[in-house]
Structures are given as C-alpha cells and as structure tokens.
Amino acid sequence: MAMFSQNPLLNGASYSFSEAPKFNAPEGAREHRFDPYTDNGGSTLAIAGADFTIMAGDTRLTSGYSINSRFHPKVFKIGGTTSDQSDATLVLSVVGFAADGEALKERLDAICKMYRYRHGKPMSVKACAQRLSTILYQKRFFPYYAYAILGGLDEEGKGAVYSYDPVGSYEREQCRAGGAAASLIMPFLDNQVNFKNQFIPGSGEGHALQERERHPLSRQEVETLVKDAFDGAVERHIEVGDGLQMMIITKEGIEEVVLPLKRD
Amino acid sequence: MADRYSFSLTTFSPSGKLVQIEYALNAVNQGVTALGIKATNGIVLATEKKSSSPLADPSSLSKISLITPNIGMVYSGMGPDYRVLVDRARKVSHTGYKRIYNEYPPTRILVQDVARVMQEATQSGGVRPYGVSLLIAGWDEGILPEEEIEAKEGEEGKKLSGKTGGILKGGPMLYQVDPSGSYFPWKATAIGKSATTAKTFLEKRYTEGLELEDAVHIALLTLKETIEGEMNGETIEIGIVGPPAHHLLGVEGVEGAVGPRFRKLTPQEIEDYLTNL
C-alpha cells in the first residue's frame, strides 16, 4: 500500500535500510540493502567579481515531493575564530544530501579553525580549496554526496570561486551553479556573466563575428543576476524556493542577506 | 451468407438512368413540403407537421433536428430514413471532425459527409437509396479577419453585409441534399410535394440583403401558400440559425463559451410570428 503513496517518505525511509521487498521474491528470501543517500534538492550559485564574491543558495530542504524545511541554509561562513563566524573570510555552499553537506561543512570549518589557531592567520582560499578537495577524495569510495562550492578573495583581492564534484575534482571558475536547478541556471550564467554567444554587431559574418569582450560585473549587477537566476529556477523547479540566502564576500568582511522566494 | 451474394439494388437502366434513385425522388416529391431561406444574419427552416390522425400528439413529433450547435436540418420524404440520417450526421460530425479537430465541422463539410452516406446507399450491396431530401442550414465561423472580408467585398462591389457564408468568410449556409448524394447551396429553396409552387413564390418574395426576421416572415407566407391543414404553433415547425442563443447554454460565466446558433422556435414563438403575419 505504502509503495503507491505519493509521499516518498511513506515508501520507506529512503536514506537508510530500505524495506525488503515482500512480493516477487521466493519464499523466505529477503533482500537487504543499505541505502544511505537522499537527494535533498535545492540549488546554489556563486559568482566572482573583481573585488568580491557572491555565494547564494535557496533555503528549501526537500525529500521527494515533501518540503521538510523552508529555512535550511546551504551557504556557510568557514574558518572564523568565534562561534558566530564574524571574522570568517571564506564561504562554503553545499547541495545534494543535506546531512553530508552539514558534515562536510563541519569538517572543513574545524580544519580551517585549526589552521588559523596554529598559523595565526586565516587560510587562503587557494589553500582551503586544495584541502577541501583532499577531504572529499579521502572518501572516494563512500563519498560525501554533496556538490560543494568554495568562495572567497584570492591573494590579489580578486573574487575567487572553486567548484567541486562529490569526490574532490575541482576547478577555479568565474561562476558556477550547483544542485537541482544547476542545468537551468548555468546557461544563463554563461550568457550573462561570460557573455557567451554575444558578439559585436557588424563585426563579421558567421564565425568571423567578434566576441563581446568580457568585463567584470559590478556588485549591483551580480546581485540582480543572482536574484533573476533564482526567480527563474523557482518558477520551473519544485525543489527550489522559500528563501534566497546570499553571502557577499569583500575585503571588509562577509555580508549576509536573506530574501524571500516563492513558497509554492 | 447474405453478405457474400449481395448486389446493389440500384443498377443502371439501358438508357443510363438509375431508376431506384428516381423512385426515391418520387418518395421525396410525395413528402410534406419543407423550405429554407438564407438571410444575411441567419437562416430559417420551416415545414408543416402533418399527423395522419387527429388523435396523434403533435408535440411529440419533431421534423427539424439539431446536428451540431450551429447546424440543423429538415427533410421531405420518408421519416424513418431521415432519422437514420440524423443519427449518422450527428455521429460523423463527432467521429469525423470534432474528435479530431476539437471543433464542429463547417456546414459544407457536414453536408459532404451526409451526402457521402447517401451516395454510398446508391452503390452498396443489399441496400436501397434513402427516400429523403434534406435541407441543411448552418453557420460557419470562418477564418478570415473581419477587415479582409470587407476589403474583398469592396473589390467585388457586392453586398454591404458583413458575411455571405462559407468556410473562409463565415456566416450562414443553406444546402439541399438529394437521395443520389448530390448537394446544392441555395439562397432559398423548397423540397417536397409543393416544392415547385413554393419555389415560384420564393423567387417572387426573395430579395438580397434579407434580414432573419424578414426571412421568417417570408417562410410563413410561403408555407401558407402550400399548407394543407390549419396553421398554428402546433402544426408548423420552424428552426432558425441566428445569433448565439446564450440562454440555451445551460451554464453561465464560462469564459469563451458561446451559445448554439441553431435553435427551434417554440410553438408560442411561432404563434407570435403568425399573429403578426
């Protein structure tokens, strides 16, 4: 009966030991399977500017068709010396399996804190990026099911975004979308941040056209892009919505903004 | 086994005639007169309801039938054959059109479909032709924009009215279908016993640019010329194609819902027309 429920939660806990099938199996035979992962939906987004980085994520937490929370942050300050992270310089966003994301955040935070206590200075975003990759790869055969993005300012003070797959492969990029609505947001970012498929009018025919030159966007422009990207994603993806959490990393510190998103 | 050796009953005579069809037309020409007049803004179909006995209840008899919300028809000839054709027309307008295009067939398409049914009865094995002629009246929505219709009419320098009927322009259309399966569009016509008399009368009274109200009036006058019995709301039947009858829709406040254009006049409405005759 529960197998036909609309609510996946009623079909057995999907993150733990799944129910053994009671039909279609020979007498006495039982399948035992450990199913430790769930997809908790949600989406994240990071854009690096000339002297800032914006990290954003929605605050909905889902399991199947259920909304488990309307405010469950995915974007975290990392490596501050205090519990309120007021002096943090790095931001980590995680989507995928919320429990793994949480665990990953706690671990990276602890490591960054230890680094800061020992060295007397915060970890550089480059060093933290490499360390995060190592943490993820250490669990190569039982991975954290999380798509992480690390944001901060590099040694020159420029915005830096590092994006990861669940087993630690990473890359520094200008922008990245992660999670459920990544495929909706990413082409928009290509177009609006990196000016992909934009050409200088009258500069040629076909492939001879000159590409529109890239220039770093202002903080105001980037904030608008982030909002537009999420408004689009919320409209078409059921796992995205409720709230938009944004962290703006500048040399003055990290500013946090939470804006409402559609809750339907 | 009957289907294996069944031959068409309608076969050519040496002179090239299909006498079965002529017999069918004879049946039509013995039938009660029915007539149709096309106006600029609608059509009227009219016929006499003749009962064989004074004991018959005339209110249960109905000779004008609704096929689609915008199309209706009347007959002259054999009543049972007509009812079969009404059933087929209603069926084919759904299976052959509405279920495919989610809209009702234009009048000409329905006429062609009914005509095909009647033609098939002249060529199939083991059947006889239908002993009826039909008058089919309907309103087509048309697909041309209004201004284009006006421009076209300006060129031809014809009618001033908005519509003249047909699939492109939209508007009223009146057809006659015969047992052979042939069909003709008419401005006004009559079928049945007194068809000739009625048509002569219509030729005199019909004018271009007729309004529906005038058409109903002329229809009653024509009927009066040919009618055998008494003329009142019980003894004649009138169907009109007119403006959408929203009161027949049965629902209110549904966006985009349009009432049927074809409706039968009630005996009371007919009486009202008759008193003004």
Place this chain on the structure above:
Amino acid sequence: MSSPFSINGGACVAMVGKDCVAIACDLRLGLQALTVSNNFPKIFQYGDNVFLGLTGLATDVATVSDLFRYKVNMYRLREERQIAPRTFSNLVSSSLYERRFGPWFVSPVVAGLDPKTGQPFICGFDSIGCIDFAKDFIVSGTATEQLFGMCESLWEPDLGPDQLFETISQSLLNAVDRDALSGWGAHVYIIEKDKVTKRLLKGRQD
C-alpha cells in the same frame, strides 16, 4: 541515455511576442554521443502561419512530420482553406493520442498566428498528445532544463519581432551549449502577420 527521446538529441523552443511569434530549433542529429549530421532541421511549416517543431527520435520526427504533411494537405483539399494553428494543434493532439499505447517518441511544439484575430498562438505536447497551452514559451528536446532556465530569465511580455529574435536565439544557443546532445547551429523563424523571417544561426560547432 537509452530513452528513445534522447538517442538522437535536439532542442526546440517557441515564444510569444507582441503580434508575433518565434520558433527555433537546433540542427544536430546524433547517435548517442556520435554526431551524424549538422543539418537536421526540426521545424516544419504547415500553412502560411503554422509551424511545427518536433524533437525526439529522429525516425519518428521524419515520419510524424510527413504524416502531418499528408493530413494537412487532405484538410486543405477538403475544406478549401488553410488550417489554423489551434485547429492544427488539436489535430496533432488527436493524432498522437491514437497511438496511446505505442506512442511516437516525439515532443511537438506548435507556433503560429490565428488567421482571424492575428493573435499569437503557441503550444506544446507530450508524446501522447496532452496539450500545454502556454502564454509565454514552450520548450522541448534534450535541452529542456537549460531552455527553461534561459527562457524563464530572458523572456518578457510584448517583445517586438527584433527583440523576440534576439531573445529566442540567445535562449536556444546558450541552452544547447550546455547540452551535449544538442547544438551545431540553429534555425529561427519569426512569424509576423504578413511576413515570416527564417534565419540560420551558426552557433558553436562542437
């Protein structure tokens, strides 16, 4: 990957503008990851102002487009008039539902202007004919998610023909660049009352 809908790849999108509509498709034909052709248009014209986009299994795209060519030709001969976009959409719907238990593996998109009112008309279908009447845009193919993201953020109401061309082109090009199974150039049709403009976009050739 073995879904019939994503073997050959391809993308299509239609958008409503002010007194105009646009429909666009990519040109790729592939066999899984292997690109076989870069000239496989997925948009077909069935009247002055009636266009059909078909994505999905290429063999069905070809067959279904021919089937509707036949059906629309028959309609024109029988009714002595062009088919209207809404009527055509209902024909598409009923034809697809005829194959309810052995469907054509296509996701059709219809775009056109109503001949009577000149109103823009677009709609999309699932493979068994359920119609999605949209007031803004319709997407189909292997790049649907990307197209939804692009259209949702770039589209706005009452775009003129030139703006609409820019919007639909950017939506399609950037969407297919994030889909490995779509791309290799595009066809874009801008449909206005008395004018249809067809443009070829080169796009990335990878």
